[in-house]
Amino acid sequence: MGKTTAEKIFASHLVDEPFSGTKVLRLDVVMCHEITTPIAIADLMARGKDRVFDPTKIKAVIDHVTPSKDSKTATQAKMLRDWARRHAIQDFFDVGHNGVCHALFPEKGYIRPGYTVIMGDSHTCTHGAFGAFAAGVGTTDLEVGILKGVCAFREPKSIRINLNGTLPKGVYAKDVILYVIGQLGVNGATDRVMEFRGPVVDAMTMESRMTLCNMAIEAGGTSGICMPDMVTVEYLWPFIENEYPSKEAALAEFSIWRSDDDAVYERVLDFDVSALEPIVTFGYKPDQVKPISEIAGSPVDQVYLGSCTNGRLEDLRIAARILKGKKIAPSVRGILSPATPKIYKDAMAEGLIDIFMEAGFCVTNPTCGACLGMSNGVLAEGEVCASTTNRNFMGRMGKGGMVHLMSPATSAATAIEGAIADPRKYL
Amino acid sequence: MKQFGGPVLYLDRADINTDEIIPAKYLTEITKEDLKPYILEDLKLPGFDPKGEKTRSARVIVSRANFGCGSSREHAPWVFEVNGITAVIAESFARIFRQNMFNCGMAAIELPKEKIDLLFSFDNCPDTAIGIDVEKQTLTISGGGRKEIITFDVSPFDKALVLAGGWVDYADQKY
Numbered sequence: 001m002g003k004t005t006a007e008k009i010f011a012s013h014l015v016d017e018p019f020s021g022t023k024v025l026r027l028d029v030v031m032c033h034e035i036t037t038p039i040a041i042a043d044l045m046a047r048g049k050d051r052v053f054d055p056t057k058i059k060a061v062i063d064h065v066t067p068s069k070d071s072k073t074a075t076q077a078k079m080l081r082d083w084a085r086r087h088a089i090q091d092f093f094d095v096g097h098n099g100v101c102h103a104l105f106p107e108k109g110y111i112r113p114g115y116t117v118i119m120g121d122s123h124t125c126t127h128g129a130f131g132a133f134a135a136g137v138g139t140t141d142l143e144v145g146i147l148k149g150v151c152a153f154r155e156p157k158s159i160r161i162n163l164n165g166t167l168p169k170g171v172y173a174k175d176v177i178l179y180v181i182g183q184l185g186v187n188g189a190t191d192r193v194m195e196f197r198g199p200v201v202d203a204m205t206m207e208s209r210m211t212l213c214n215m216a217i218e219a220g221g222t223s224g225i226c227m228p229d230m231v232t233v234e235y236l237w238p239f240i241e242n243e244y245p246s247k248e249a250a251l252a253e254f255s256i257w258r259s260d261d262d263a264v265y266e267r268v269l270d271f272d273v274s275a276l277e278p279i280v281t282f283g284y285k286p287d288q289v290k291p292i293s294e295i296a297g298s299p300v301d302q303v304y305l306g307s308c309t310n311g312r313l314e315d316l317r318i319a320a321r322i323l324k325g326k327k328i329a330p331s332v333r334g335i336l337s338p339a340t341p342k343i344y345k346d347a348m349a350e351g352l353i354d355i356f357m358e359a360g361f362c363v364t365n366p367t368c369g370a371c372l373g374m375s376n377g378v379l380a381e382g383e384v385c386a387s388t389t390n391r392n393f394m395g396r397m398g399k400g401g402m403v404h405l406m407s408p409a410t411s412a413a414t415a416i417e418g419a420i421a422d423p424r425k426y427l
Numbered sequence: 428m429k430q431f432g433g434p435v436l437y438l439d440r441a442d443i444n445t446d447e448i449i450p451a452k453y454l455t456e457i458t459k460e461d462l463k464p465y466i467l468e469d470l471k472l473p474g475f476d477p478k479g480e481k482t483r484s485a486r487v488i489v490s491r492a493n494f495g496c497g498s499s500r501e502h503a504p505w506v507f508e509v510n511g512i513t514a515v516i517a518e519s520f521a522r523i524f525r526q527n528m529f530n531c532g533m534a535a536i537e538l539p540k541e542k543i544d545l546l547f548s549f550d551n552c553p554d555t556a557i558g559i560d561v562e563k564q565t566l567t568i569s570g571g572g573r574k575e576i577i578t579f580d581v582s583p584f585d586k587a588l589v590l591a592g593g594w595v596d597y598a599d600q601k602y
Contacts, residue, residue, distance in 0.1 A: 019584045020583070021582060035455075039501075047595070072457070079457075124499075137526070138504075139527075140527065141530060143595055144598040148599070148602045187442070190519065191522050217497075220521055220522065373450070373452060374451055393446040396446055399450070
């Protein structure tokens, strides 16, 4: 019987099975940010165990509120910074070099097919785009990961999601994943891996695959996973060219992590995306979705473009194409947060930042900030935001505020019209 | 081992997320105790008051499906813990929240819908209380002169975490 990617990773990383159904895995990467790590650091210090299992396998970034906005966030940043220095963690990213963790760490080439990855952040599932098992965890799991390099899981069964057909104009990975979540429901993949397959995924860039996997958690999924292929190799090539004689050799090695043809899935779902419309959320749960035709015209106060879901260069390019030469509605505040400094610089070099600023957008530094209502674009009571982020929970971007999740293209069209708008007429 | 049981806070809705349990703006607190006033601050339910007596006196929460979905923040179990709530009983949990509860030595107990409905049938009794014995995997609910004993499943690993007082101590001894 064949194995899924997740099963292969579990088998190869198994350290212990203390009880039937619980598997303790060796970790390849433990990622840390300044919101969930400081309490783990404080607890390790209080226990007299201020150690790290391997400083080269720990990656740390200050990203949620940066530069610090007040004394409390400055203290959190300082705790992470001091800890990284104390333990000689080389891959630590501070102001000037920092960006949204799930955009920054892949960009640095830290994630490889077959890896196990944890972080004290629910959107860690993003990294499954590389054919890795990547799971968000709480602070205690993170603490044990830092100290011991292991994490315990109930081995998740995989749901295979075949994305068939071809994406129509104006419809992107974000629309696909919102649609899939709408079909599965917010707990449709709890304790499961969501394995994204099919010609639509094969044709996607790594950026788009990360958008898909990023929102696996919004259906309850432990990790998203895409099959490693030549697209994966090309993305990682600058980081691995000294490790492999050729791209084909890298592909051959990465391919061992692909699910076997006769792997067994708990469920197999087939979706044809060829007739899909742009998708937008309407309520306070990510599975409350509507096609654009049923929600267009609904007014918004703010448009936010950024985050670990859709703050990558590809996303900025798509939005800029729509915004070029246009002004956003005077009733709308447009905020762009490129997800990393590299994305920011590349966008500047391509003239994208000019397009956003000419259109009337405020361009902020890379940070998670507004996505979870912490800084740089918090909503007031009763305000509505069109957002390329991942959660529309009540109050998520500010107490009493409402969020409509959508693609970068739809957000750009919405900014122009001041109300939820169909991007296809601008393409 | 923590003590489980006491007065009950009923939260009658599915998909209660960790942003509702503790909004992100309070994640800048460095100590668990500082989270205490903000429990369930953004949860909007008919008749529910996050600052009310029922919230203050509760030791157990009973809720519906997919409790604790969303963010991985362990601040959600912590804000319960510092308010004296050490067990949540629900039809199902989001994975990370469930693991966070057990990792802290607390209990996240899943029961089928009809058992949850039975627990909800005690909602209007002023003296409703639940006692939980994790080792024996039974819980007792009493109120309004009625009493029911319900057995539940818990994975052997999660039970071991509760008995060990959490995952850090357990893992540190073993790995």
